[in-house]
Amino acid sequence: MSAKYGLLGLLSYGDQTGYDLNKTFEYSLNYFWNTQTSQIYKELNTMEKDEWLTSKIVYQDDKPNRKVYSITPLGLEELHKWLSKDFVDREMRIRNAFLIKVFFSGGNDVDDNIAMFERYREACQSRLDSMAQTNENVEAHIENEEERKLAVYWKMTARYGEYYFKMCVDWAAEMIEIIKKEKNK
Known part of the structure; x- marks a missing residue:
């Protein structure tokens, strides 16, 4: 698995900023799938190019602007394809x-x-x-x-x-x- 499927899964729950995704990843997925902040933003950029998600800038007067990501129907389809794949044998490998x-x-x-x-x-x-x-x-x-x-x-x-x-x-x-x-x- 790459971090992209974790990000797609999180975005399937609702729109989030990269910062929010990083924090959510940290407290919910990090104990079984580690990723770096830079990897999250790299994956978000790639998935946006692949049209799995979209982003919009939310302008704020008193704070920095926010870039909010949303999963697209194509991204949701990709997530469901990944969830339906049977790859238990491959997942049983240990890298430690x-x-x-x-x-x-x-x-x-x-x-x-x-x-x-x-x-x-x-x-x-x-x-x-x-x-x-x-x-x-x-x-x-x-x-x-x-x-x-x-x-x-x-x-x-x-x-x-x-x-x-x-x-x-x-x-x-x-x-x-x-x-x-x-x-x-």
Whole structure:
């Protein structure tokens, strides 16, 4: 997936500025799909050229003007095509730089490896702790019955994040114990 489908999905809920999309991405999608602000604006420009969205300038007297994006019927069609594609096998692939480090850490100092796993565990615990805020954010953005129905799916992704980071915390703790046992042999 590229960020464009996340952006199309967000725009399918309503018109937003690039700034709003960036913030929404940050608090709702970022824990399972990371993107940079520059990538968001690049994708918005590309999608506008592809006629998947339009933009208009909203002039303001006391603030900078705002560029507001809207999804087009063509963009909505593209989003629905993407949602209907079955690509579970491809999505099961893992890309994780930390695991590459782990794979090649056998020649490192054991105490450095323990410290590396402890930092990883702490970072994962921090992300897990922040997942509680995600559910609060979902509830805060429900304004009507239609959004309540959508929120069921938003909460599913949040639950995945909770399970994932809990697994990472548990895995790191177990790996620390394995390294310590190997060190004491």
